[in-house]
Amino acid sequence: MLKYIISITVFLSIISSSFAQKKEQNSTPKDSTQYKTAYGIRLGVDLSKPTLSFVDKSYSGLEIVGDYRISKSWYVAAEMGYEKETSFEDFLTSSSKGSFMRVGVNYNAYKNWLDMTNEIFVGFRYGLALFEHSLDSYTPNVTTGSTNTPIYFPSIPVTTPRAESGLMAHWTEFQLGIKVETLKNLYVSGGFSYKIMLSVDDQSNFKTLYAPGFNRVFETNTGFGFFYTLSYMIPIVNK
Known part of the structure; x- marks a missing residue:
């Protein structure tokens, strides 16, 4: 009888020890450290435009980014602004001025560490411009209709401006750039854009050479741009 009592006592001791160890393991707190990043509105300005205005007196512009x-x-991203550009060509001078807006999205392909918010991004935009185009001066070619007299350009150009307002341009734009947080919530960004013109209104009897927000309009209806922005993020929530 004593042997059985000793055996049962040993068995119960082993079971009790096993349950105690299991309970201790379950009561061990798990690592609950989480790294959250800020979500908010980021607003800034494209520094390339005032810089270009300072260097090139035929251009002036301002662009707000967000x-x-x-x-x-x-x-989700958007840019809006104002531009004025004077184009000098052989035998003519023209100018374009007006407002523009671009809206679209950015995808960040960079994998940040912990709570960092740097970006290597690819972006898509739809662009819209409302502008005025002016033929400021031009030298018309003159012909007398005689085969013995070739076409020539007078030495004195026509300097009476011909302007037309209410013109519109529509385009799509692809962007590639980087964005780096230099100080807390302060970001510097730079990159390039490739633009495809969908439609643009021309001035009567004269082709539009420049559309605000799009830049120079070439025969291929494509164009390029660059940007260098400084922006600040207003945090709203951490996730």
Whole structure:
């Protein structure tokens, strides 16, 4: 009888020890450290435009940029501004001025560490411009209708401006750039854009040479641009 009592006592001791160890393991707190990043509105200015205005007196412009983070890698983005450009060509001078807006999205392909929010992004935009185009001066070619007298350009150009307002341009744009947080919530960004013109209104009897927000309009209806922005993020929520 004593042997059985000792055996049962040993068995119960082993079971009790096993349950105690299991309970201790379950009560061990898990690592609950989480690294959250800020979601908010980021607003700034494209520094390339005032810089170009300072260097090139035939140009003036200002562009405000902004975006809002909607997920880990996706941002909705927009730019709006004003530009005036005077184009000098052989035998003519023209100018274009007006407002523009671009809206679209950015995808961040860069994998940040912990709570960093740097970006290597690819962006898509739809662009719209409302502008005025003016033929400021031109030298018309003159012909007498005689085969013995070749076409020539008078030495004195026509300097009476011919302007037309209410013109519109529509285009799509692809962007590639980087964005780096230099100080807390302060970002520097730079990159390039490739633009495809969908439609543009021409001045009567004269082709539009420049559209605000799009830049120079070439025969291929494509164009390029660059940007260098400084922006600040207003945090709204951490996720």
